[in-house]
Amino acid sequence: MARGxxxxxxxxxxIESFIRDFTKDLNEGTASIFAGAGLSLPAGCVSWPNLxxxxxxxxxxxxxxxxxxxxxxxxxxNEHGNKSKINRKILEEFTEGFExxxxxxxxxxxxxxxxxxxxxxxxxxKTLQKENKVVDVxxxxxxxxxxxxxxxxxxxxxxxxxxxxxxxxxTKEQYEGYHRSHEPFINALTGELTTxxxxxxxxxxxxxxxxxxxxxxxxxxxxxxxxHYCFVKEPKLNDSNNPDQATLxxxxxxxxxIINDLKRxxxxxxxxxxxxxxxxxxxxxxxRFKKKTIFISGSAEKYSPIDKEKALGFIHKxxxxxxxxxxxxxxxxxxxxxxxxxxxxxxxxxSKPTKFSESQLILKPFPQFESGKRKLPELWExxxxxxxxxxxxxxFIFGNKMKNEEIITADGVIKEFEISHRRGNICVxxxxxxxxxxxxxxxxxxxxxxxxxxxxxxxxxxxELADNSISDSDKINRxxxxxxxxxx
Numbered sequence: 001m002a003r004g005x006x007x008x009x010x011x012x013x014x015i016e017s018f019i020r021d022f023t024k025d026l027n028e029g030t031a032s033i034f035a036g037a038g039l040s041l042p043a044g045c046v047s048w049p050n051l052x053x054x055x056x057x058x059x060x061x062x063x064x065x066x067x068x069x070x071x072x073x074x075x076x077x078n079e080h081g082n083k084s085k086i087n088r089k090i091l092e093e094f095t096e097g098f099e100x101x102x103x104x105x106x107x108x109x110x111x112x113x114x115x116x117x118x119x120x121x122x123x124x125x126k127t128l129q130k131e132n133k134v135v136d137v138x139x140x141x142x143x144x145x146x147x148x149x150x151x152x153x154x155x156x157x158x159x160x161x162x163x164x165x166x167x168x169x170x171t172k173e174q175y176e177g178y179h180r181s182h183e184p185f186i187n188a189l190t191g192e193l194t195t196x197x198x199x200x201x202x203x204x205x206x207x208x209x210x211x212x213x214x215x216x217x218x219x220x221x222x223x224x225x226x227x228h229y230c231f232v233k234e235p236k237l238n239d240s241n242n243p244d245q246a247t248l249x250x251x252x253x254x255x256x257x258i259i260n261d262l263k264r265x266x267x268x269x270x271x272x273x274x275x276x277x278x279x280x281x282x283x284x285x286x287x288r289f290k291k292k293t294i295f296i297s298g299s300a301e302k303y304s305p306i307d308k309e310k311a312l313g314f315i316h317k318x319x320x321x322x323x324x325x326x327x328x329x330x331x332x333x334x335x336x337x338x339x340x341x342x343x344x345x346x347x348x349x350x351s352k353p354t355k356f357s358e359s360q361l362i363l364k365p366f367p368q369f370e371s372g373k374r375k376l377p378e379l380w381e382x383x384x385x386x387x388x389x390x391x392x393x394x395x396f397i398f399g400n401k402m403k404n405e406e407i408i409t410a411d412g413v414i415k416e417f418e419i420s421h422r423r424g425n426i427c428v429x430x431x432x433x434x435x436x437x438x439x440x441x442x443x444x445x446x447x448x449x450x451x452x453x454x455x456x457x458x459x460x461x462x463x464e465l466a467d468n469s470i471s472d473s474d475k476i477n478r479x480x481x482x483x484x485x486x487x488x
Contacts, residue, residue: 009280015270018229019281023288025197026110027326032192033107034213035117035124038202038275042101045121046093055086074172087165094120094162100127103201106282108133109389110289114154114192118213119202120162125155140167144184158185158213193226193266200230200267201278214265225266231278232259232269287424290392291487293328293362295425297416298397298437300336302407306433306468312340314472315397319344321476323360327483330390332383333365334413337397362390380412384419393486394420395479396429399436409436417443426486427451428479431466441466457485 011019025031041047048069055076056063066072077083100108100123107115108127115124125135136148139157160168169175169182179186192198235242235251242248259269272278296319303311319341322329331341345361364387370376388394399413413436420427431441441462444451452458461482465475 009284011281011284012271015272015277015281018268018270019284019288021227022197022199022229023285026112026285026289027292029111029113030196031110032112032196032198033115034198034200034203035107035115035119036201036203037119038204039101039103039117040098040119040121040123040202042275043098043104043121043123045098045119045123051089051093054089058085070170070172070175073170077171077173083166083170086170087168090120090162090165090168090170098123100130102279103282106279106286107201110286112153114156114196116156116158116189116192116198118159119157120160120165120168122162128153128155137161138185139164141182141184144188156185156188158182158189193228195226197226198228200228203230204233214262228265228267229270230262230267231272231281233275234271234273236273287392288487290390291426292326293330293391293393294322294483295330295388295391295394295416295420296337296341296397297332297334297394297413297420298337298399298433299334299401299410299413300398300433300435301400301402303336303398303433310472311398311433312337314475315340316344316347317472318476318479320348321480322483323348323356325480325483326356326360327487328360328362330362330364330387332387333363335401338365381415384412384416388416388419388423388425391420392425393483394425394427396427396437396440398433399439400434409439413437414439421451428482428486429462429465430475430479431462432468432475438466452486454485458482 022031037045037048049063052066052069052072053063056066056072059072059075059079061072073086076086098121104123104127107124108131117124125137128135133152134148134150136151136154137157138144138154139161158169162168169178174181232255235248235255237245237248242251262269270281272281298315300311306314315337319329323345329341329345331338333339333342342361342363349356349358349360364383366380366383370379394416396413396417399410400407401410401412402408417427417429417436417440427440427444429437429440429444431438444462445459448455448459461478464470464478
């Protein structure tokens with residue numbers, strides 16, 4: 001069963017609590033990601049030991065016996081007087097045509113205003129660009145002084161960029177002097193760490209960057225620390241790092257000590273058994289975030305058997321109530337109902353501008369003219385896909401149009417239902433309005449378990465919404481009850 005229809009993985013109490021709180025931070029615009037090397041490794045990017053293997057050989061050392069790789073880089077510079085070989089290795093290893101991972105894609109779809117990383121690769125920014133986001137990349141102090149017009153997100157690359165390897169932070173001397181050479185980055189990060197909740201992804205306790213990053217976060221100087229999180233994989237017997245019980249016991253003890261030490265910086269560790277759990281957690285966060293966004297689909301040439309003014313008033317009041325319940329609305333300005341959706345939402349927003357925001361109303365009017373060689377049906381299909389992808393719940397109202405002087409079911413609304421169902425959106429037909437919404441209702445009621453997890457609670461409400469005899473206020477209350485039930 002698709003996630004969006006009610007499927008939910010079982011997580012530990014600790015991770016479940018994190019998902020709930022982090023999703024709330026996302027909705028409030030106060031969440032961020034700090035990405036380490038582990039985010040890019042599954043995409044094929046080189047690990048630090050592999051990057052430094054040839055460097056160790058040049059020094060007559062064995063990379064398998066070396067753990068302080070930052071010092072290893074420094075030894076190489078000390079011996080050769082420059083970073084030229086290390087710079088070349090960065091170019092060679094990080095400029096391959098890597099493909100982003102599912103974790104990259106989920107992160108890029110979520111509404112972060114900033115992402116921090118110690119990685120040199122460009123996977124994060126390229127994945128964001130594929131989501132049509134305007135990305136402002138910062139890896140030098142001077143770049144912090146400028147703002148890219150119409151940016152959607154800032155990517156702070158604390159240790160540099162693959163395309164400028166000579167400026168990459170690699171050696172012990174560079175790390176030791178980072179607080180002086182890159183003070184603006186430290187100040188910017190410190191500011192964000194006091195106002196946002198960070199999720200650290202891809203950092204392991206053998207990552208050569210982690211200690212240097214944590215030592216500059218300035219958490220220890222603040223009495224009240226904001227809560228941040230990181231993923232920690234539990235050691236397992238017979239994995240590559242734990243060949244026997246004695247080694248496993250040792251590593252578990254060390255991990256416990258490190259986890260406790262991270263608390264000094266306000267970082268809570270989330271214990272996972274497999275790295276794939278990270279993807280599951282991110283998917284769940286995305287699903288819950290999207291369920292706070294409702295796509296309203298519908299069109300109406302005629303409103304019978306309902307009086308037109310009453311029908312438009314119902315849509316207006318429903319949209320207003322949805323905003324007042326802290327949901328977001330996505331609307332394509334459907335014929336006959338779009339204005340009522342917009343006016344109802346705006347009434348709620350403008351009546352309490354300190355509580356509700358214009359960002360809760362996302363308008364996506366359909367293109368009316370062909371673009372180049374692309375025909376309107378092709379443009380509309382793409383538009384529907386993008387619009388519906390923003391939401392986790394789809395509401396269907398009316399759904400009729402005039403064709404050859406005859407009122408027929410609007411095929412566009414049916415298409416939006418089919419797209420919503422394929423994408424995992426929970427579909428809510430307001431069946432008393434008839435036409436496409438009634439067709440969708442009949443389809444859902446024929447096999448409700450494919451559309452809802454909690455059918456015993458959802459189906460009775462859907463049936464009540466097919467009954468035009470109850471009052472508009474009762475209908476709206478039932479819709480809100482259903483939305484709150486399925487958005488949890």
